[in-house]
Amino acid sequence: KRRCTSPDGKICSNRGTCVCGECSCHDVDPTGDWGDIHGDTCECDERDCRAVYDRYSDDFCSGHGQCNCGRCDCKVGWHGRKCEHPRSCPLSAEESIRKCQGSSALPCSGRGKCECGKCTCYPPGDRRVYGKTCECDDRRCEGLDRVVCGGHGSCSCGRCVCERGWFGTLCQHPRQCNMTEEQSKSLCESADGILCSGKGSCHCGKCICSADEWYISGELCDCDDRDCDKHDGLICTGNGICNCGNCECWAGWNGNACEIWLGPEHP
Numbered sequence: 714k715r716r717c718t719s720p721d722g723k724i725c726s727n728r729g730t731c732v733c734g735e736c737s738c739h740d741v742d743p744t745g746d747w748g749d750i751h752g753d754t755c756e757c758d759e760r761d762c763r764a765v766y767d768r769y770s771d772d773f774c775s776g777h778g779q780c781n782c783g784r785c786d787c788k789v790g791w792h793g794r795k796c797e798h799p800r801s802c803p804l805s806a807e808e809s810i811r812k813c814q815g816s817s818a819l820p821c822s823g824r825g826k827c828e829c830g831k832c833t834c835y836p837p838g839d840r841r842v843y844g845k846t847c848e849c850d851d852r853r854c855e856g857l858d859r860v861v862c863g864g865h866g867s868c869s870c871g872r873c874v875c876e877r878g879w880f881g882t883l884c885q886h887p888r889q890c891n892m893t894e895e896q897s898k899s900l901c902e903s904a905d906g907i908l909c910s911g912k913g914s915c916h917c918g919k920c921i922c923s924a925d926e927w928y929i930s931g932e933l934c935d936c937d938d939r940d941c942d943k944h945d946g947l948i949c950t951g952n953g954i955c956n957c958g959n960c961e962c963w964a965g966w967n968g969n970a971c972e973i974w975l976g977p978e979h980p
Contacts, residue, residue, distance in 0.1 A: 719754035720975070729755035756967070756975070757782035762795060782973045789827060802829035815846040822847045823951045835952075836965040836976045844870070850951070852963055856883050857956060881921070890917035901933065909934045931957055942970035 717724050717731035724731050728750045729738040738755040749759045762773045762780035774785035778796035787796035789806045802809065812830035813820040821832035825847040834847040841851040854861050854868035862873040866884035875884035890897065901908050901915035909920035913934040922934040930936045941948045941955035949960040953971035960969065965976025 717754060719756050725755045726752075728758065752782065752967075757973075759783060782967065782975060784974070786826075786974075789829070792828075800828070804830050813846060815848070817846055817848060819945055819947070820846075822850075823945055823947055824850060835974055836963075854883065856885070857954060857961060886916055886919060886921065892917055903933045903935060930955070944968075944970040944972035 716734040717736050719726040725736040725738065729736040731737075736753065736755050738750040738752070751757050751759075759773070759780050761783040762778075762785050773780040774787065774796040775791075775793075776796075777791040778785040778787040780786075785794065785796045787793070789809045790800055790802055792798050792800050804812070809830045810820050810827060813825075813827035813832050817823075820827040821834065822844075824842050825832040825834040832845065832847050834842040834844075836842070843849050843851075849870035851861075851868045851871055853871040854873050856863065861868055862875065862884040863879070863881070864884075865879040866873045866875040868874070873882060873884050875881070878888050880886050880888060897918045898908060898915055900918035901920050903910050908915055909922070910931075910933050912926060912929045913920045913922040915921075920932060920934045922929040922931075928938040930938055936955075936957035938948055938955040938958075940958035941960050944950040948955050948970075949962070950966075950968075950970050950972045952966040953960045953962040955961075960971050962968070962971035965974060967973045967975045
């Protein structure tokens with residue numbers, strides 16, 4: 714039942730039945746598409762996006778937004794839980810998005826909400842995500858253990874500035890090594906005896922994956938980040954870390970590609 718437990722501690726969010734560790738959600742569309750209730754733990758209820766519930770109606774978010782896991786993501790110029798309230802703004806929708814986009818490929822760098830040309834970054838109140846277009850994401854300086862820059866540097870706009878004697882994207886490699894070359898190589902060999910899977914170099918018992926192949930990762934350079942799900946062209950939507958083919962989402966984000974915001978609503 715642990716796999717069926719939703720973040721709020723309920724089995725299948727009280728909207729489904731747990732069978733062999735998987736939730737069978739109530740009201741599943743018989744065509745095989747998503748029904749009104751879906752998600753790994755039935756946490757998404759699209760009925761919450763409708764002004765008046767009618768299972769045969771597509772009137773989500775009052776026609777002024779997109780429903781994401783039971784929450785309305787309103788179009789520019791609208792607000793409210795169901796995008797029912799118009800918001801006055803002197804900018805056109807195109808001008809607003811252009812101001813929020815800046816040099817990024819996506820408005821607010823895919824990490825925030827654009828309203829009248831200004832970005833409000835996700836998650837609300839998290840100072841690690843900031844900038845005029847939410848372009849700085851200091852969560853990128855944290856490893857899977859949540860340690861910033863390996864404890865050997867500081868983070869500046871999503872990039873690690875390493876202390877003297879350390880290097881690497883997360884300052885994880887010491888410049889000096891107390892191992893012999895043989896000892897170091899033995900720790901970098903994969904099961905087939907190939908050093909760093911043939912896709913990197915070995916330094917002090919750790920693999921440094923080739924910079925020419927940005928998508929190669931893993932302790933032995935045996936993972937391909939291109940295997941992680943994408944949304945809007947971004948791996949893990951920029952809201953998580955790709956861990957050997959699977960997205961590890963940051964707090965508040967959900968979905969195979971960390972594309973669904975389930976955290977607190979914007980003020």
